[in-house]
Amino acid sequence: MVDWTEKYRPTTLSEVRGNDSARDDLKQWAETWDDHREAVIVHGSPGVGKTSAAHALANDMGWDAIELNASDTRTKDVIERVAGEAAKSGTLGGGTGGRKLVVMDEADNIHGNADRGGARAVTRLVKEATQPMVLIANDYYDMSNALRNACREIEFRDVGKRSIVPVLRDVCRREGITYEDAALSALAQKNAGDLRSAINDLQALAEEHEVLTEDDIVTGERDTTEGIFDFLDDVIKEKGAEESLYAAYDVDETPDDLLNWVEDNVPKDYSGAELADAYGFLVNADKWLGRVRATQDYSYWRYATDNVAAGVAAARREPKGGWTRYGPPSYWSKLGRTKGTRNTRDYVARKIAEQSGCSMATARREVMPFLAAMTHHCKPRELTVAMAAAYDLEEEHVAFVTGSGKDTNKVQDIVADAEASKAEAAVEHSGGAFAGQASVEDVDASESGDTGEDEGDDTDEDVFVDDEEADTKSDDAEDDDMQSGLDEFF
Numbered sequence: 001m002v003d004w005t006e007k008y009r010p011t012t013l014s015e016v017r018g019n020d021s022a023r024d025d026l027k028q029w030a031e032t033w034d035d036h037r038e039a040v041i042v043h044g045s046p047g048v049g050k051t052s053a054a055h056a057l058a059n060d061m062g063w064d065a066i067e068l069n070a071s072d073t074r075t076k077d078v079i080e081r082v083a084g085e086a087a088k089s090g091t092l093g094g095g096t097g098g099r100k101l102v103v104m105d106e107a108d109n110i111h112g113n114a115d116r117g118g119a120r121a122v123t124r125l126v127k128e129a130t131q132p133m134v135l136i137a138n139d140y141y142d143m144s145n146a147l148r149n150a151c152r153e154i155e156f157r158d159v160g161k162r163s164i165v166p167v168l169r170d171v172c173r174r175e176g177i178t179y180e181d182a183a184l185s186a187l188a189q190k191n192a193g194d195l196r197s198a199i200n201d202l203q204a205l206a207e208e209h210e211v212l213t214e215d216d217i218v219t220g221e222r223d224t225t226e227g228i229f230d231f232l233d234d235v236i237k238e239k240g241a242e243e244s245l246y247a248a249y250d251v252d253e254t255p256d257d258l259l260n261w262v263e264d265n266v267p268k269d270y271s272g273a274e275l276a277d278a279y280g281f282l283v284n285a286d287k288w289l290g291r292v293r294a295t296q297d298y299s300y301w302r303y304a305t306d307n308v309a310a311g312v313a314a315a316r317r318e319p320k321g322g323w324t325r326y327g328p329p330s331y332w333s334k335l336g337r338t339k340g341t342r343n344t345r346d347y348v349a350r351k352i353a354e355q356s357g358c359s360m361a362t363a364r365r366e367v368m369p370f371l372a373a374m375t376h377h378c379k380p381r382e383l384t385v386a387m388a389a390a391y392d393l394e395e396e397h398v399a400f401v402t403g404s405g406k407d408t409n410k411v412q413d414i415v416a417d418a419e420a421s422k423a424e425a426a427v428e429h430s431g432g433a434f435a436g437q438a439s440v441e442d443v444d445a446s447e448s449g450d451t452g453e454d455e456g457d458d459t460d461e462d463v464f465v466d467d468e469e470a471d472t473k474s475d476d477a478e479d480d481d482m483q484s485g486l487d488e489f490f
């Protein structure tokens with residue numbers, strides 16, 4: 001199952017629809033870059049083709065494109081390195097052919113960086129850049145004055161219905177879909193201005209209908225609310241992509257929660273390639289949620305929901321029957337979702353790794369699920385105390401592993417007892433208090449595909465996308481690893 005918005009991403013500027021004059025301005029900016037050497041800010045709403053236009057431009061100019069994310073603290077180093085290399089190849093190549101187009105995504109989010117000097121650093125960079133740079137932003141006025149003044153500006157407007165319909169028609173033709181004109185028109189209308197979303201809807205619809213008719217396009221809001229278990233039945237077992245998507249809108253849960261629920265329950269019914277495909281969609285959804293967190297722009301939520309509901313439903317290959325015991329997301333599915341939990345997760349993994357001599361990756365993927373299962377809700381208590389003592393865990397860590405509340409007496413008492421037992425052990429000079437430690441050696445890391453890619457996947461969500469596809473694959477692989485880790489222990 002290929003995501004159509006990727007499959008039909010424009011590769012040349014002439015394929016970028018709507019925004020003709022913005023497109024021309026961009027081309028002209030690039031062609032005259034040698035004369036003015038200014039960076040350009042391309043801004044507009046989500047899904048209108050800004051990123052596509054930047055990459056298409058690079059392609060048209062015969063330039064390589066380097067994608068950076070502004071909230072990545074390594075951005076400066078990366079640009080300097082890349083720009084340095086590019087400058088060299090430019091001299092050797094003796095022309096503009098060796099240029100790199102630096103595409104900086106989420107450039108309106110620099111102030112969200114932990115590094116407060118981020119905006120200033122980017123402004124300096126923009127001024128000093130030896131390569132053409134495109135800064136992509138949703139909100140131009142969220143950017144600092146200094147940065148705006150240092151750049152040119154090109155606005156991408158919402159893509160009009162008149163431009164959306166031909167794109168949808170073209171996709172239908174290439175996918176061999178029969179449609180009523182009125183259906184495409186209704187789709188365009190419904191997704192006012194957002195071409196990405198219109199293509200997503202089209203893909204979801206096409207999963208279900210041989211012929212697209214106007215009646216298939218549900219435009220109004222429905223006022224029913226659906227329970228989460230019905231929703232899981234729809235997505236995992238019963239409904240196609242489109243209906244699952246509507247079901248998602250009817251559930252009273254945030255996309256983050258929907259993702260956790262589906263992620264935890266889909267392996268109960270899916271297997272093999274369909275499970276891998278489903279994880280692929282969940283990884284995509286997680287990336288969009290990462291973007292929501294980074295930008296606070298909730299219009300990305302719909303893309304996450306598209307992936308969770310329509311994507312996972314579309315990944316289903318075999319019909320599913322019977323009844324499945326679906327359950328609420330475990331602590332495990334929340335691992336690494338936010339910076340806070342990521343830090344907690346990594347602290348625990350590091351302690352385990354130090355104590356046991358295994359890698360962080362093994363600790364995280366193999367040992368932690370095991371410990372979580374063994375000490376679920378802090379039971380048995382002695383084991384939980386021993387674990388807290390052996391790995392120097394504080395309340396938040398114990399809460400994280402066991403799934404119990406951090407502020408509960410139970411967790412606080414366990415940590416207090418662990419402290420006491422550590423003090424006692426120190427007096428007696430005896431180490432290795434935790435019996436469960438032996439189990440670490442029993443875990444065969446190679447079986448779960450421990451690739452030692454720890455550093456790589458510890459970075460922030462999707463911050464440095466050099467090669468989107470490779471990135472998705474490795475995330476995918478990681479999810480598979482995680483799953484095989486889980487299977488071994490539960």
Ligand SMILES: Nc1ncnc2c1ncn2[C@@H]1O[C@H](COP(=O)(O)OP(=O)(O)OP(=O)(O)O)[C@@H](O)[C@H]1O
Pocket residue numbers: 004005006008009010015016017018044045046047048049050051052053138159167195196197199
């Ligand atoms: N103007 C357009 N012409 C053709 N396809 C488009 C256009 N805008 C969006 N699309 C489709 O939507 C997808 C997403 O577009 P793109 O990533 O360029 O949007 P964007 O404006 O950069 O959005 P965001 O701000 O969310 O990054 C593309 O892969 C393409 O399939």
